[in-house]
Amino acid sequence: xxxxxxxxxxxxxxxxxxxxxxxxxxxxxxxxxxxxxxxxxxxxxxxxxxxxxxxxxxxxxxxxxxxxxxxxxxxxxxxxxxxxxxxxxxxxxxxxxxxxxxxxxxxxxxxxxxxxxxxxxxxxxxxxxxxxxxxxxxxxxxxxxxxxxxxxxxxxxxxxxxxxxxxxxxxxxxxxxxxxxxxxxxxxxxxxxxxxxxxxxxxxxxxxxxxxxxxxxxxxxxxxxxxxxxxxxxxxxxxxxxxxxxxxxxxxxxxxxxxxxxxxxxxxxxxxxxxxxxxxxxxxxxxxxxxxxxxxxxxxxxxxxxxxxxxxxxxxxxxxxxxxxxxxxxxxxxxxxxxxxxxxxxxxxxxxxxxxxxxxxxxxxxxxxxxxxxxxxxxxxxxxx
Numbered sequence: 001x002x003x004x005x006x007x008x009x010x011x012x013x014x015x016x017x018x019x020x021x022x023x024x025x026x027x028x029x030x031x032x033x034x035x036x037x038x039x040x041x042x043x044x045x046x047x048x049x050x051x052x053x054x055x056x057x058x059x060x061x062x063x064x065x066x067x068x069x070x071x072x073x074x075x076x077x078x079x080x081x082x083x084x085x086x087x088x089x090x091x092x093x094x095x096x097x098x099x100x101x102x103x104x105x106x107x108x109x110x111x112x113x114x115x116x117x118x119x120x121x122x123x124x125x126x127x128x129x130x131x132x133x134x135x136x137x138x139x140x141x142x143x144x145x146x147x148x149x150x151x152x153x154x155x156x157x158x159x160x161x162x163x164x165x166x167x168x169x170x171x172x173x174x175x176x177x178x179x180x181x182x183x184x185x186x187x188x189x190x191x192x193x194x195x196x197x198x199x200x201x202x203x204x205x206x207x208x209x210x211x212x213x214x215x216x217x218x219x220x221x222x223x224x225x226x227x228x229x230x231x232x233x234x235x236x237x238x239x240x241x242x243x244x245x246x247x248x249x250x251x252x253x254x255x256x257x258x259x260x261x262x263x264x265x266x267x268x269x270x271x272x273x274x275x276x277x278x279x280x281x282x283x284x285x286x287x288x289x290x291x292x293x294x295x296x297x298x299x300x301x302x303x304x305x306x307x308x309x310x311x312x313x314x315x316x317x318x319x320x321x322x323x324x325x326x327x328x329x330x331x332x333x334x335x336x337x338x339x340x341x342x343x344x345x346x347x348x349x350x351x352x353x354x355x356x357x358x359x360x361x362x363x364x365x366x367x368x369x370x371x372x373x374x375x376x377x378x379x380x381x382x383x384x385x
Contacts, residue, residue: 036187037110037136037144042083042103043067043076046115047093049235050129054120059172063115063130066176070184075107083107093238094260097141104137111137111144113183114260118150118239118354121306125153126168128175129354131242134183141261145186145193146246149178150354194249197358199366202341207333208367213322214329216369222248223257223291227316228298236302240316240357244295247361253369257291293320293329301335304353311338312353314360332364 043064048054064076083106084092087099095103095112103112112135119129129150136142151174153165165171185191224244229237241259248254297318304312315335322329338350350356 034136034142034144036189037134039110040073040075040108041111041113041134042080042107042109042137043074043113044080044084044092044095044115046117047091048117048120049093049239050117050120051234052120054117059117060115062169062172062176063132066173066180067113067183070180072180072184072187074113075109079107091260091263094258094263095135095141096261096264097139098264100135100137100141100258100261101139107137109137111135116242118148118242119304119352122168123306124166126165126171127152127306127352128168128172129352130172130175130179131246131354132179132183133245134186135258135260141258143193143245143249143256143258145183146249147179147182147195148242148246148354148358149175150352151175152351192250194246196250197247197355197362199362200341200359201363203334203336203356203359204363205332205334205360205367207331208364209328209331210368211327211329213327214320214368216253219253219255220292221255221257221290222293222295222320223262224248224259225262225294225296226259227296227318229302230298230300231302233302233304236299239302240297240299240361243354243357243361244318247358247365248295250362251365251369254293254365291323293322295320302353310351312350312356313337314353314356316360318364330368332367334360334364336360 046056046060046063048056064074067074083089083103086106087102089095089099092114093116094114100112103109114133114135116131117129118131119127121127127150129148131146131148133146134144136144151165151171153171165174182191182195186193224241227237227240229235245256245259248256295318297316299314299316301313301315303314313335314337315333317331317333319331320329321327336356338352338356342349350359
């Protein structure tokens, strides 16, 4: 099968049209909500998307200790390394359906844990951001749970700066406690599969289009493609895609495909993204994606300054294409920074990029689903070119 290279001038809107042509319409009804998996979970080696060098082994050990400390049964270390070698899995930031199924058989686990380091800084103030998700160890490779936690040392200085955290290990321990506690609660059937960020009006999208074809009262499955990264920040497109996966899951109206399964299909059919999605190559994975909607976009600004009191800045555009009518049903553009709407004593100041991104993404999704918040830009819904 021939390799397909994506043109940097290719329109995402047109590309998504190619991705959905010829597919069946959206599936009706409510998506199946499987119970939390029982049994051991395989802990994959973490993937570093922080853009800087990190002490991977030390952080991996801390992740494992935090999970075991919350009573999570794990398979890790040598058995997992041997499994990765047998299946030639070099990328551990996601997992395909075949490998997820093999993990269930060979490692005797019910799920696979994927850990992403989003932010790392051991300076002053320290910064830590970690995301984790649980994927079913079967041929479906479904995202069952996803969580993220991020902090900077000066998040909550308090009176006389007594709340400032000055060392990275203490900050990381707090972040991992939040994540491991969330997972333990989910596994016990007492916690959600994803936590919604606050939908604050100051981080609502600046431009929004929602088609009447998008039914806010039903549920959809969504394939989230990596965003096109137009910023100097490495991995910004992947990080934005993960934010959408988490907040789509938290909405209760969407179920996102495991990003690793989608990546696996792109690689299998030699579909390479260079600034966009190919019209020709996208058709190859139509029947394999099996999603009602496809989401993609651009991240145009992603500034996460490390200095004390610095505010992160983010700008992105995202859109959804429906398979049934080959139509863009939602498009949103957001641009904000962490000190928007902050006037007195830094109340409401968002110091982490993860905190800002999740609020902006949540705001975009809420505006999509809530009819009273919908605003069109003077455009009517029409088939994507």
